[in-house]
Amino acid sequence: MRAPLVEEFLLSLRSFLVSLLAVLGAAQAAHAQERPYFVTYDHYLEEPGNVEIAVANTTGVPRAGHSAYNAPWLEVEYGATGWWTTELYLEGVTAGQDGSGFAGWRFENRFRLFKSEHRLNPVFYLEYEHVNEASRIQKEIVGSGSLPFEPIDELRHEYANELEAKLILSSAIHGWNLAENVIFEKNLSESEGIEYGYSVGVSRSLGGLASGRTCYVCAENFALGVEAYGGLGSSMERTLSGTRHFIAPVLAWHVTPRSTLKVSPAFGLTDTSDRYLMRVGFVYELPMRWRR
Amino acid sequence: MARTRVQSIATAILLSVATFHSVAFAQTRSRDDDWLAPSREAARMNPLLAHPDAARGGAKIFEQRCANCHGDEGRGTSKAPDLAAADVQAQTDGALFWKISTGNAHAGMPSFSYLPELQRWQLVLHVRSLQVR
Numbered sequence: 124m125r126a127p128l129v130e131e132f133l134l135s136l137r138s139f140l141v142s143l144l145a146v147l148g149a150a151q152a153a154h155a156q157e158r159p160y161f162v163t164y165d166h167y168l169e170e171p172g173n174v175e176i177a178v179a180n181t182t183g184v185p186r187a188g189h190s191a192y193n194a195p196w197l198e199v200e201y202g203a204t205g206w207w208t209t210e211l212y213l214e215g216v217t218a219g220q221d222g223s224g225f226a227g228w229r230f231e232n233r234f235r236l237f238k239s240e241h242r243l244n245p246v247f248y249l250e251y252e253h254v255n256e257a258s259r260i261q262k263e264i265v266g267s268g269s270l271p272f273e274p275i276d277e278l279r280h281e282y283a284n285e286l287e288a289k290l291i292l293s294s295a296i297h298g299w300n301l302a303e304n305v306i307f308e309k310n311l312s313e314s315e316g317i318e319y320g321y322s323v324g325v326s327r328s329l330g331g332l333a334s335g336r337t338c339y340v341c342a343e344n345f346a347l348g349v350e351a352y353g354g355l356g357s358s359m360e361r362t363l364s365g366t367r368h369f370i371a372p373v374l375a376w377h378v379t380p381r382s383t384l385k386v387s388p389a390f391g392l393t394d395t396s397d398r399y400l401m402r403v404g405f406v407y408e409l410p411m412r413w414r415r
Numbered sequence: 416m417a418r419t420r421v422q423s424i425a426t427a428i429l430l431s432v433a434t435f436h437s438v439a440f441a442q443t444r445s446r447d448d449d450w451l452a453p454s455r456e457a458a459r460m461n462p463l464l465a466h467p468d469a470a471r472g473g474a475k476i477f478e479q480r481c482a483n484c485h486g487d488e489g490r491g492t493s494k495a496p497d498l499a500a501a502d503v504q505a506q507t508d509g510a511l512f513w514k515i516s517t518g519n520a521h522a523g524m525p526s527f528s529y530l531p532e533l534q535r536w537q538l539v540l541h542v543r544s545l546q547v548r
Contacts, residue, residue: 331533
């Protein structure tokens with residue numbers, strides 16, 4: 124006889140898989156451009172009806188002898204319409220002897236404000252986060268102060284509900300992408316005021332004229348760039364003292380038309396920043412087609 | 416109890432998305448008559464006109480980026496129009512290039528300005544080749 128907990132888990136898993144299959148069965152398209160950045164957003168949204176699944180990891184090497192950590196996350200992105208993309212994130216963390224565990228979830232929405240391309244393309248971003256203090260993926264950096272380094276087993280019981288808004292501005296200039304994000308985050312569980320952050324990125328595809336043959340390791344399948352991101356204090360601490368900042372080269376390899384491998388080493392620029400971050404991600408667009 | 420509630424919410428969200436998707440995308444696309452290239456953009460010439468071989472690269476990009484919505488032969492699907500149709504082929508190279516570059520978010524057409532400019536012109540070459548098939 125199975126334990127009730129195991130049975131409940133199996134039932135939950137079955138419901139989830141049935142629901143997921145329903146979603147995937149209804150979706151029928153693929154192919155969009157995967158941005159090379161990990162933190163910065165550009166103005167390209169998921170194509171309507173597309174589903175994209177990504178797995179990624181942030182490895183952090185802190186200063187002052189704290190334990191290195193790994194923070195993996197799973198991301199499911201869906202193009203609800205041509206002007207609205209929605210995403211769900213599940214994240215975890217492991218830090219050697221400091222413990223490991225589930226770090227929370229995020230529900231993100233991006234809305235493109237104009238129907239066509241302009242010199243500056245604004246996108247409005249809104250995210251609800253239910254994450255605990257052990258969260259380490261650093262999908263954005265806001266406010267000030269270093270990451271908490273108490274044992275993960277303690278931190279993962281301290282949950283916060285946060286609302287995050289971004290103004291994304293992005294331009295395509297002669298094959299280059301230039302993107303700037305301004306971030307506002309409000310912790311709904313604490314009176315911390317509003318925390319601010321930023322990220323900027325520039326990137327371009329390395330290809331020129333596309334060859335007529337299928338190739339995997341050729342310039343047209345690579346995009347290269349750099350991004351910089353960090354915190355800008357909060358409405359209650361109007362100072363840049365103790366803020367974290369990083370600069371990070373980014374490389375994206377479109378391994379196949381549907382899959383992209385992304386790598387980005389990040390270098391901490393202030394004493395409160397981790398010394399290094401290493402981000403790796405793999406993105407896959409589900410192979411679905413529209414019919415006449 | 417909490418786990419059951421999370422399970423119910425997750426199931427409800429996923430089923431809602433599935434329903435939304437089925438309803439939203441089961442409908443036939445509608446044409447946006449206001450989506451017109453500015454005259455200056457429409458007057459641009461394809462720099463690859465003297466290089467018809469470049470259309471092969473355009474065919475590859477089309478297969479990778481466009482065929483999902485426009486169909487393998489570009490003859491349209493419920494989501495995107497027939498690119499061999501007379502009203503599409505009557506547009507100038509510059510107008511097609513502009514539409515590929517800027518997209519139309521309201522009609523579900525993504526912008527492809529992230530592609531290098533030459534690759535977008537290769538796509539125009541390929542779209543032109545569809546009319547003679």
